[in-house]
Amino acid sequence: MPTSLLTVAARLLAVGVEVDLCDDNLAQCSLECDVLGVNLVGAPYVGRALELRHRLKERGRKSRFVLGGQVVSGFAPNEIRELFGEDTLNGNDDERLASAVGVDVRAVPLPEMTSLIDAYELLSDEWMSLYLANEFSLFVSQGCKYQCTFCPAQRTKYDNVTGKIQRVNESYRDSAIIEKDLRYLVERAQRLGFDRLRLYLSNLDLFQTPSRLREFMNLVRGVRTSSGGSIIAMRGLSTVASFLQVHRSQPGIIEEAVQAGLQRVGFGVDGATAQVWLATRKPQSGAMPAEAIAVARQKYGLTPETLMVFGHSGIDTDSSLAQAVEFTKAMWDEHGSLPRPHVAKTVVPGNDAWHDPAFRHVVRALLDWPTGFQSLDFTALPSPLTHPERELRELTSKYYLEVCGMPGAVTRYVLPELPDMSSDDVRYVREFNKCRYDI
Numbered sequence: 001m002p003t004s005l006l007t008v009a010a011r012l013l014a015v016g017v018e019v020d021l022c023d024d025n026l027a028q029c030s031l032e033c034d035v036l037g038v039n040l041v042g043a044p045y046v047g048r049a050l051e052l053r054h055r056l057k058e059r060g061r062k063s064r065f066v067l068g069g070q071v072v073s074g075f076a077p078n079e080i081r082e083l084f085g086e087d088t089l090n091g092n093d094d095e096r097l098a099s100a101v102g103v104d105v106r107a108v109p110l111p112e113m114t115s116l117i118d119a120y121e122l123l124s125d126e127w128m129s130l131y132l133a134n135e136f137s138l139f140v141s142q143g144c145k146y147q148c149t150f151c152p153a154q155r156t157k158y159d160n161v162t163g164k165i166q167r168v169n170e171s172y173r174d175s176a177i178i179e180k181d182l183r184y185l186v187e188r189a190q191r192l193g194f195d196r197l198r199l200y201l202s203n204l205d206l207f208q209t210p211s212r213l214r215e216f217m218n219l220v221r222g223v224r225t226s227s228g229g230s231i232i233a234m235r236g237l238s239t240v241a242s243f244l245q246v247h248r249s250q251p252g253i254i255e256e257a258v259q260a261g262l263q264r265v266g267f268g269v270d271g272a273t274a275q276v277w278l279a280t281r282k283p284q285s286g287a288m289p290a291e292a293i294a295v296a297r298q299k300y301g302l303t304p305e306t307l308m309v310f311g312h313s314g315i316d317t318d319s320s321l322a323q324a325v326e327f328t329k330a331m332w333d334e335h336g337s338l339p340r341p342h343v344a345k346t347v348v349p350g351n352d353a354w355h356d357p358a359f360r361h362v363v364r365a366l367l368d369w370p371t372g373f374q375s376l377d378f379t380a381l382p383s384p385l386t387h388p389e390r391e392l393r394e395l396t397s398k399y400y401l402e403v404c405g406m407p408g409a410v411t412r413y414v415l416p417e418l419p420d421m422s423s424d425d426v427r428y429v430r431e432f433n434k435c436r437y438d439i
Contacts, residue, residue, distance in 0.1 A: 012101060021119070
């Protein structure tokens with residue numbers, strides 16, 4: 001379910017813009033349009049977006065090309081122009097987006113105040129059935145108050161150049177709009193023969209704003225009850241710190257979340273040593289990760305996930321990597337915490353290193369060879385571009401594959417494309433990587 005793309009569509013529909021939707025994974029776009037907006041789902045998809053750009057040019061269309069998705073905001077304007085051309089716009093800039101479609105920006109509703117129902121109505125029953133048969137994202141909130149260095153999402157950031165901190169607080173959607181959209185999804189699912197929705201909550205840190213989380217979970221319970229008890233199964237992410245704080249001060253909120261249908265929580269453990277957590281600004285220490293996982297399982301009956309972003313260039317060592325693997329295995333053995341490993345990528349559009357002059361050579365290499373953005377996938381094995389130190393690259397690959405092979409692991413690793421590969425090698429890598437998604 002392309003939720004962020006649907007959000008943009010709904011905002012434009014609200015001000016009278018004619019909109020059509022195409023999922024390029026399901027059917028090739030016709031490209032017969034005045035404006036082509038592409039939802040760039042992370043840095044690894046820069047190459048796919050460029051392919052669409054080239055297809056548009058080959059058709060001889062004069063269509064405006066607009067890019068959206070959070071990764072786009074990680075690029076400087078000159079970087080967008082260099083990658084995609086002078087006439088490409090950042091669709092996350094409301095003024096530019098409104099100008100591209102010829103409307104007054106003041107009339108475009110904020111994302112938090114926009115119902116997606118009009119956009120959902122554009123989806124055929126065939127496509128909607130495909131989305132509803134799988135877990136899909138529900139837009140609940142945006143933003144995280146923490147500043148983990150490797151994260152490219154909208155969060156509190158530290159500027160390596162000025163030394164200033166830009167604070168970000170979580171912003172929730174309007175509750176009445178969430179409830180309206182959720183009722184629509186449940187009712188349409190029932191019409192299409194589904195009695196269960198699997199929702200991935202958009203919150204970057206589920207428990208960071210407890211009062212709003214309680215409000216959301218109560219409305220989910222209301223929708224379930226009024227719809228005849230349809231099953232709404234939810235999964236979300238949480239920092240260890242926020243979960244433990246709510247557990248100690250307001251445990252009823254977690255209990256209410258479980259009653260509403262929260263089943264799985266992925267904890268951002270991301271290492272196993274104090275040195276790694278300090279260097280990456282993780283808001284945790286000591287035994288906190290193990291405590292959070294144990295409490296989630298034993299007290300609340302939740303299925304925990306051990307999110308392990310590791311292999312930090314210039315930070316991790318053989319010892320710290322081995323400890324991360326050992327911790328992940330112990331959490332599976334003791335609490336059934338599902339291993340969800342990812343390879344740390346130091347430089348990603350929007351994270352701290354992207355704007356750090358010390359890593360400008362990596363940014364330059366990516367801009368010069370856009371195919372390299374694929375290697376920034378957090379499930380991709382390390383490459384010389386992401387891990388220039390050969391020893392750390394080999395160690396990270398070794399330990400990452402070990403965790404991917406553990407019982408219960410939900411990450412399927414992908415292979416990176418490298419500039420010195422033959423055409424046969426590239427074809428092999430692309431074929432290998434097909435449909436290898438986290439589950």
